[in-house]
Amino acid sequence: MGKRDELIAKYADDLKNKCKVTPDMALLTKVTIGCGPSIYDNDAQTVAASDKDELERIKNNFLVKKLGLKDGPELMAGINAAIETYGKSERNKFRAVFYYLLVTHFKKASVYK
Template sequence: MGKRDDLIAKYADDLKEKCGMEPDMDLLTKVTIGCGPSIYDADASTVAASQPSELETVKNNFLIKKLALEDGPQLMDAINGVLDTYGRSERNKYRAVVYYMLVKQFGKESIYS
């Protein structure tokens, strides 16, 4: 197993243990690959949930540009819902896990097929 496979396994564990979800491993792998090299950078691989600018970045760069969703308050509501599910006190909220949950929430799995 390579480093990416190790990270995907870690993300799957987070989904199971911290979020109470059984991950679709094929989709999780594709979302992780879609994150690009950021998954290998300690800072970029996580979402800083307490920083409004970081949440705006998730909304604009992922939900609007990648998932082609219309801007509106529902996007920030979805991000906050995912962060609540992950656990606000959880120190490391992995970007791939947050993105995976957002893809599932909006039913946008087809983007990764």
């Protein structure tokens, strides 16, 4: 099993156990691949959910640019819903899992087809 496959298995475990979500493995794999090399970087592989600048970057670069959503208050509401689902007390929120939660929240899996 390669490094990416190991990470995808770890992300699936987080979705099942921390988020109480049954992952669509094909979609999770595509979202993980879409994260690029950041999944291998100790700092970039996680989301700093308490950092307002980081959340703005996710909103602008992922939700608006990647998923093609219109900017508005519902985007930050979706980000906050993903934080709640992952658990506020969970320090290590993996970027691929967080993005997966956002993709499913906004029903944008079609972006990854």
